[in-house]
Amino acid sequence: MTPSRRAVLAAMAGGALAGCAGPRSAADRSASVTGSPSTSAAIPTSTSTPGSSPSATAPSTSRAVTRADIVARYGHAVPHTWGFDAPAVVHALPAAERAIALTFDACGGPGGSGYDRALIDFLRRREIPATLFINSRWIDANPAVFRRLAAEPLFEIANHGTRHRPLSVTGRSAYGIPGTRSAAEVYDEISGNQTKLTRLLGTPPRFFRSGTAYCDDVAARIVTALGERFVSFSVNGDGGATFTPEQVRSTVAAAPGGSIVICHMNHPRGGTARGITAAVPQLLATGHSFTRLSDALH
Numbered sequence: 001m002t003p004s005r006r007a008v009l010a011a012m013a014g015g016a017l018a019g020c021a022g023p024r025s026a027a028d029r030s031a032s033v034t035g036s037p038s039t040s041a042a043i044p045t046s047t048s049t050p051g052s053s054p055s056a057t058a059p060s061t062s063r064a065v066t067r068a069d070i071v072a073r074y075g076h077a078v079p080h081t082w083g084f085d086a087p088a089v090v091h092a093l094p095a096a097e098r099a100i101a102l103t104f105d106a107c108g109g110p111g112g113s114g115y116d117r118a119l120i121d122f123l124r125r126r127e128i129p130a131t132l133f134i135n136s137r138w139i140d141a142n143p144a145v146f147r148r149l150a151a152e153p154l155f156e157i158a159n160h161g162t163r164h165r166p167l168s169v170t171g172r173s174a175y176g177i178p179g180t181r182s183a184a185e186v187y188d189e190i191s192g193n194q195t196k197l198t199r200l201l202g203t204p205p206r207f208f209r210s211g212t213a214y215c216d217d218v219a220a221r222i223v224t225a226l227g228e229r230f231v232s233f234s235v236n237g238d239g240g241a242t243f244t245p246e247q248v249r250s251t252v253a254a255a256p257g258g259s260i261v262i263c264h265m266n267h268p269r270g271g272t273a274r275g276i277t278a279a280v281p282q283l284l285a286t287g288h289s290f291t292r293l294s295d296a297l298h
Contacts, residue, residue, distance in 0.1 A: 065226055067187045073225070074169065074183040079216035082172055084232050086220040090297065091260065092234045098257035099291040100283065102130040102276075103233065104265035107164045107211065108137025115145055116265045119273035124154065128280055131293045133160035133209045133231075136193040138266060139200070150201055156292045157201060159228060162192030164211035167219035174214040175240075186219045190226050207231045207293055213262065231293060233262035238275065241267040248275020253282040260293070 085091070093101055104119070106112075112135075123130055132155050139146045150157050166172065167186055168179035180186045190208060198204045208228040210219075215230060223230040235255045238248045241264040248263070248271050255261055263272050280290075 086217040106138040108135040113141035116268040135160040158207040159205040167210035167215035174212040237263040245271035245274035249278040252279035
């Protein structure tokens with residue numbers, strides 16, 4: 001990772017990605033501007049979807065990967081990284097890609113199960129494609145809304161975990177949210193929602209993002225082993241759902257081609273919808289376009 005990339009990610013850490021855990025204090029928002037599933041289920045590892053090619057980094061296998069497989073392979077592995085960056089984690093679209101990928105997290109749980117209808121309705125009206133990273137708890141709280149979103153070709157559904165935990169094999173936390181504590185818990189966090197999404201969608205999700213987007217390098221390898229690609233971000237569009245509409249607008253409107261923008265769709269009282277509504281026309285006017293992750297990452 002280049003020094004400039006490291007500096008960018010360090011600055012982004014100031015914009016908390018715990019926007020699924022409820023509002024934060026004014027001091028935290030100011031800092032942002034500157035910067036139990038089944039343990040025996042076998043999980044399909046194919047990442048292919050109709051009309052798309054399987055990921056080169058996560059090929060399908062002839063046998064499902066089980067919790068025991070993951071524990072045997074990664075149970076004693078020692079992580080060497082922690083944060084937004086790890087081998088195989090995707091931060092941006094391919095270099096030749098000039099489009100921008102808008103991604104919206106829906107995290108669920110206390111304070112995180114809202115639905116930003118104004119945001120989604122705007123994307124529909126303007127026919128702006130997006131990738132929606134949805135947590136298992138949010139699906140449980142919004143089953144009818146989820147079914148409608150899943151049926152719309154404009155959107156694709158991705159895996160945002162089962163309990164919205166940072167993905168760690170040693171229990172590291174991010175923004176005060178405890179992380180998974182072992183390879184077995186990493187498996188549970190990924191596969192619980194993977195199983196649910198596979199059942200609801202009819203095909204496994206291709207992409208995963210952990211709660212807070214934090215992971216270590218061992219956990220990131222487990223994501224790949226379970227047939228998904230860990231997608232982080234290059235532009236923190238709404239600071240964990242804490243930015244004002246103007247902060248969202250200015251941040252997202254400045255995104256260059258190839259960016260993966262992270263925002264939230266579960267805080268209707270925040271500034272995300274109004275900021276995106278203002279930023280998207282600016283980006284379109286300057287020649288940018290928008291894409292789902294699956295249409296840009298092959």
